[in-house]
Amino acid sequence: MQSWFKYPVTRRFLLGVGALLGGTSAVRLAFGKAPPPYPQDDTHAAQSNPAGGHGTHNGMTTVGEVNNARNGFDPHEILTDWDRGTVSRLPDGGILREFEITAEDKEIEIAPGLLFPAWTYNGRVPGPTLRVTEGDRVRIRFRNLGSHTHSMHFHGIHSARMDGVPGAGNVPPGGMFVYEFDAFPFGCHLYHCHSIPLKRHIHKGLYGAFIIDPDPDRHPEQADTARSRLLGSLENARWQEFVLVMNGFDTNFDDENEVYAVNSIAHAYSKRPIAVDRARPIRLYLVNVTEFDPINSLHLHANFFDYYDHGTTLSPTQRTIDTIMQCQGQRGILEMTYKDHEPGVYMFHAHQSEFAELGWMSLFNVRDVALQQQASGE
Template sequence: MTGRRFDRRGFLKAGGWGLMSAIGLSSARAATVSAPVTTSSSPAGSHGAMTGNMITQGEVDHARNGFDPTAMLTDWDTGRVSRLANGQRLREYTITAIDKEIEIAPGLFFPAWTYNGRVPGPSLRATEGDRIRIRFVNAGSHVHTLHFHGIHSARMDGVPGAGEVAPGEAFTYEFDAEPFGCHLYHCHSLPLKRHIHKGLYGAFIVDPDPQRHPEHEPAARSRLLGSEANARWQEFVMVMNGFDTNFDEENEIYAVNSVAHAYVNRPIRLERARPVRIYLINVTEFDPVNSLHLHANFFDYYDHGTTLTPTLRTVDTVMQCQAQRGILEFSFADHEPGQYMFHAHQSEFVELGWMSLFEVV
């Protein structure tokens, strides 16, 4: 970076996206983010007016990135499924660590470390009691691991000395999917904040086995992917993250699923008659909490997703520290069609990318 120090508060005071096109970022390749859109020029039509024009101009090239934040909402990776000799279901996955530059806002690039070439990594989904087997290949330039938030043996913990993998090498993690809930995985190599912030994390969803929960069988079955009860639901995974583009340990970009304002430019379509379930995970580094606020509605919240009854009822805002996660359930059945905002309730995060819209039809 030349001439002046780039920080997020100076960025906001100087007009945000206009400043970004006037200065260079040492961590970005010729960053060229422009001034905020106007409603007349916005490809998103009236969305700029709804958000007070606090959105980025232009489009991120998702094909070049190799991942699309809209597809990420629902692209569950259920693995290669087979049966062990004892009848237990086996799910096998392959995850590869890759150094890769990604576009996190129009014209703004970030030198990421990725799982399978994307940030966040693949959204792994299994059922309670399944055997999980993950072959982890390190094709990156630093040592990395896969640390799963769940129950497993010490030798499968994915920390230095237990599953850490050097560049060019591989390791296989194996454990049972326990407990059910909304979990995550991430790299646990040191320095930890750098490996997480650079993009090495992803969702790990374990559906409850309804047969294990007869007292809450309907609720358990509604979460079981592939069941008739689950098909009623509109389910989405949302990983809240941030990007420190000049490595001063303050984020300049905030997002859900890595691309600033992705769901303003392309609002998430909801069918009014069907209930909504969000698997929400916070992996934001350098900020003590992140949050989600839903406009014009309220939701039930299941902290960590490890219960089948809500831990919070009828709330419209939830806060999560890093690695905290949970499940939100709500409905727009009694609402008129239209666009409904949801966003962080830290205003700075909103202005720097964490603003989204539902399109209720």
């Protein structure tokens, strides 16, 4: 009897085998009739399905649930769990933000029943979202508890010896290194391992978002806009901010992804739509670290947004668009509002259809929060 595995084992091959076996392929991805799409959860779930059953591309979604507790992280919490570090004052009066980051090998579940042998920062993929303010001194104590040499390379401005590349902050197993630099420029950035082979270290999960908020005092001509991005300010409090790290997973290590996602868990935000208040504007910090594909993208349904490439400007670099493409390492800020829309469930997803069907499909649940609070007597 001839073995099937004389042929290339690609994601399409695995999906075909899954169909033949009734959805029990090696990748455990079943694209058939989906479970009820919106569990009734006050925080994240939709209250109804106005999409008429098509909110998950007519059932084209993973079947079952990922065990977030076993993973040690929840993709819905990753949306907003900014790590601000431990804050103290420098002798010159400046702000010092200190972070503790550990690299470790860890098996994570990226789709129901599908375990992936990841390399992680602080036990999660993506790693913690580090959020600082322009001009802060940033100090990261990096410990490598993994099985391979690792590093942290920050997209930003710093000295050569802090670059996190071989010869400058590359850390062997059991080692430690302290990265230190001042946070410039403001924007939506990222960090990732830069050890060799680079594609494997990134693809295995060693990356995370690095957000530098603008300091309004440095931008007096656009101080109000800068304050709206400064976490903790009154102007920022009216915004609903979320970080979305676009990634993919090569489950059989053939340099081709079988699963796509934002924040690592396939279809996480299809099954539990992201709850947003219709009265408040939305800001997305979008980062692409998808390996093996030249671009990834985000398409917003029924709405348009302003885009800030790399987030390094306070005025949009593109206005009134509904689709943005990013190559690996590219990132940006998207701003939008649903204030003139009716409440309901609205899609956003990769506009490579294959990516969407293999996990990168998401939904906003747009609600009238004030009216719901009044109705419930809050």
